[in-house]
Amino acid sequence: MSALLKTAVVTGGSSGVGAATALRLARMGMNVVVNYCSSKEAAESVVRDIKQSGGRALAVRGDVSQESDCNQLVAQAIAHFGRLDVLVNNAGTTTFIPHEDLDALTEEIWQRTVGVNLMGPFFMARAAAPHLKQSTEGIIVMTSSIAGLTSSGSSIAYCASKAGLNSLTRTLAKSLGKDGIRVNAVLPGLIDGDWAYNTWGGGDEAQYHHLKQQFLQQTPLSHVVTPDDVADAIVSFVTGSKYVTGQLLTLDGGFTL
Secondary structure: OOOOOOEEEEOOOOOHHHHHHHHHHHHOOOEEEEEEOOOHHHHHHHHHHHHHOOOOEEEEEOOOOOHHHHHHHHHHHHHHHOOOOEEEEOOOOOOOOOOOOHHHOOHHHHHHHHHHHHHHHHHHHHHHHHHHHHOOOEEEEEEOOHHHOOOOOOOHHHHHHHHHHHHHHHHHHHHHHHHOEEEEEEEEOOEOOHHHHHHOOOOOHHHHHHHHHHHHHOOOOOOOEOHHHHHHHHHHHHHOOOOOOOOEEEEOOOOOO
16 A cells, blocks of 8 residues: 555546556556456456556446445545545446437436436545545546537437536536646547447448548547547546646647537
8 A cells, every 4th residue: 555656546447548647657666456247357458457557546336326335446546545626527338229219219228328428526625625635636537528519429328427527527617626627528529449449330340431531520539539548638637737727638739610
């Protein structure tokens, strides 16, 4: 157990953006708690990679839509590492439903989407706040989406949950600022990787390639962001100015311009 090194909790840390962020923070010398909901083996693989590089990490299961799991996740971070300095609210979920198909957007899908994408970050922030307050530089970073700014996204519920997360970022920044806690969000567009391939592309290589080409043609910088790109943006809020808070950083290569 080390109370000297700073500690970060990364929700949804078993793959993609979460895994890339966990590895980045570990390379900065932080203890890292890698949260997962169902991908235990993947989370433990991230922890092994961190430990093999000389870092300290712990995999902890928890469904962020459940407040009791959030409380337990923070409690385990404190019990194992003795402090909490950075919270990355990265866990997210979606169900692909055409926006015009209102009947397909069931109450169950709404509850799950909002529970993970919006209520979860609030539950985590509330559980973490007393410990972040004790840190000299308490930081919360949200992984949001450009879907919270536009009328496009995997479903109406997803767009609404991310718009709510953007608002939560700003309101938490205002309410927690007096305690020295900064709260910001990164808003990626399409993220190139397994998740996009299996969901947007349906696991079909040709279909996914077509999707990426469509995105690139509408993007000034002609680049589809990667999990590493998003991790870099998240870490920039951790390492950058101590006076940046309540900001929504769009990371889409200019797609929404």
